[in-house]
Amino acid sequence: MTDAATTTGRRRYAVIGTGHRAGMYVGALLDAHAADGEIVAWVEPNPVRAAVHEARVAAAVGGTRPVYGPDDLEKAIENERVDRVIVTSPDRTHADLVCRALRAGADVVVEKPIAATAEQARLIVDAVQETGKDVTMTFNYRYSPRNAALREVIRSGEIGDVVAVHFDWALDTVHGADYFRRWHREKDVSGGLLVHKSSHHFDLVNWWTGLAPRRVFAAGGRRFYGDDAAHATYEPNETEQALQAQGVDPWALDLDKNPYLSELYGPEAQAVDGYRRDRSVFDPDIELEDTLSLVVEYEKGAVLTYSLVAHAPFEGYRVVVTGTRGRAELEVVERGSVAFGESGTAVIDPSATPEAWENDPRPFGERLVVQRHWERAREWPIAEGIGGHGGGDAFLLRDVFTGAPDDDPLGRAAGYLDGVRASAVGYAGNRSLATGDPVALDDLGLGVSL
Numbered sequence: 001m002t003d004a005a006t007t008t009g010r011r012r013y014a015v016i017g018t019g020h021r022a023g024m025y026v027g028a029l030l031d032a033h034a035a036d037g038e039i040v041a042w043v044e045p046n047p048v049r050a051a052v053h054e055a056r057v058a059a060a061v062g063g064t065r066p067v068y069g070p071d072d073l074e075k076a077i078e079n080e081r082v083d084r085v086i087v088t089s090p091d092r093t094h095a096d097l098v099c100r101a102l103r104a105g106a107d108v109v110v111e112k113p114i115a116a117t118a119e120q121a122r123l124i125v126d127a128v129q130e131t132g133k134d135v136t137m138t139f140n141y142r143y144s145p146r147n148a149a150l151r152e153v154i155r156s157g158e159i160g161d162v163v164a165v166h167f168d169w170a171l172d173t174v175h176g177a178d179y180f181r182r183w184h185r186e187k188d189v190s191g192g193l194l195v196h197k198s199s200h201h202f203d204l205v206n207w208w209t210g211l212a213p214r215r216v217f218a219a220g221g222r223r224f225y226g227d228d229a230a231h232a233t234y235e236p237n238e239t240e241q242a243l244q245a246q247g248v249d250p251w252a253l254d255l256d257k258n259p260y261l262s263e264l265y266g267p268e269a270q271a272v273d274g275y276r277r278d279r280s281v282f283d284p285d286i287e288l289e290d291t292l293s294l295v296v297e298y299e300k301g302a303v304l305t306y307s308l309v310a311h312a313p314f315e316g317y318r319v320v321v322t323g324t325r326g327r328a329e330l331e332v333v334e335r336g337s338v339a340f341g342e343s344g345t346a347v348i349d350p351s352a353t354p355e356a357w358e359n360d361p362r363p364f365g366e367r368l369v370v371q372r373h374w375e376r377a378r379e380w381p382i383a384e385g386i387g388g389h390g391g392g393d394a395f396l397l398r399d400v401f402t403g404a405p406d407d408d409p410l411g412r413a414a415g416y417l418d419g420v421r422a423s424a425v426g427y428a429g430n431r432s433l434a435t436g437d438p439v440a441l442d443d444l445g446l447g448v449s450l
Contacts, residue, residue, distance in 0.1 A: 017089030095120035114419030160325030176310030195426035203422035326372035
């Protein structure tokens with residue numbers, strides 16, 4: 001196969017899975033990274049969805065790009081001389097598509113998690129070892145300046161050797177609820193939040209500390225969403241009643257109010273495959289847990305206590321890292337409360353209107369405080385970010401499309417082993433939820449040392 005990148009300097013990309021998440025990569029290859037690569041094919045079972053992204057590319061650069069079905073992935077790679085594929089399909093499909101792409105001769109960029117189950121992750125491990133091809137994991141939270149700052153603190157030795165981490169993540173009733181409307185609600189498709197969402201967080205802990213996880217104990221379940229959990233006996237408060245009186249359902253997604261989502265998931269796309277993006281979070285068939293806690297033992301005796309709720313009134317997280325010489329505390333508020341605009345839709349980015357939160361006890365913002373033994377606490381500076389996910393997306397896309405610099409002192413670029421290591425905590429957590437017992441990661445049969 002001819003490597004077009006060798007002769008033109010631009011890699012040839014196929015995008016596998018053309019839902020909402022693909023948009024970030026499509027936009028990057030049309031704008032900041034147009035000189036680094038071009039999209040030459042789509043691999044997607046729903047032609048309506050593929051056409052949304054194709055129209056965007058055609059308007060920007062002209063021409064047409066063919067749409068292949070997933071069964072024709074190898075044909076797409078051969079016919080279109082694809083150098084690299086970008087996998088943004090549902091988690092359960094990752095292993096099959098990644099392995100086939102590698103064996104067909106393409107490198108892979110894959111969204112987290114690497115796979116939905118330990119058995120699927122093992123297939124990718126085997127394929128990488130067999131082919132020697134490259135797999136890039138897109139852990140964008142590593143690139144957020146606030147998370148990079150905490151990595152700097154730990155690497156500097158300011159707080160000594162890490163012995164304990166407490167990590168509390170709150171997803172609010174906009175972001176958290178959304179996982180219960182779409183395909184993620186089927187646990188065999190997403191791996192559950194411990195795999196789909198929390199692999200981000202477990203990767204951060206692995207990366208911050210440089211330690212490998214060893215054993216996991218988990219507790220939790222579905223406590224709020226569905227038709228038989230807390231909301232079944234829930235009495236709306238005055239604010240929710242007022243919203244309802246205005247015709248606003250704070251628990252629903254109205255596709256008609258979001259043109260982009262409507263194009264991707266509206267009636268025309270639904271007619272092809274029956275997939276609904278806007279299902280009720282109180283349906284009876286939801287399998288996803290919404291309230292979770294873990295204890296994770298790491299090498300060298302370090303321990304992580306972790307909490308995730310997907311129905312909080314605000315969005316943000318708090319990380320406390322205790323070392324042998326002191327302590328670092330990172331507090332982040334991504335959305336201090338859920339507010340609704342004049343159109344009846346939730347305000348997604350409070351940073352765009354900071355004046356609305358000026359006197360809020362929980363304002364939008366971030367703060368990293370470091371304190372060593374016998375010294376006063378001091379605030380550690382956090383650099384400015386660019387783009388989404390805490391300012392990390394632009395930096396991630398730079399590394400994905402232009403290549404990670406060899407001299408990055410933070411080591412932010414992630415490969416397949418990082419993906420396996422992060423998701424393995426979730427796999428073990430799911431097994432622990434099912435059995436009630438602690439689970440050693442060595443018992444997962446991942447085919448590689450963590």
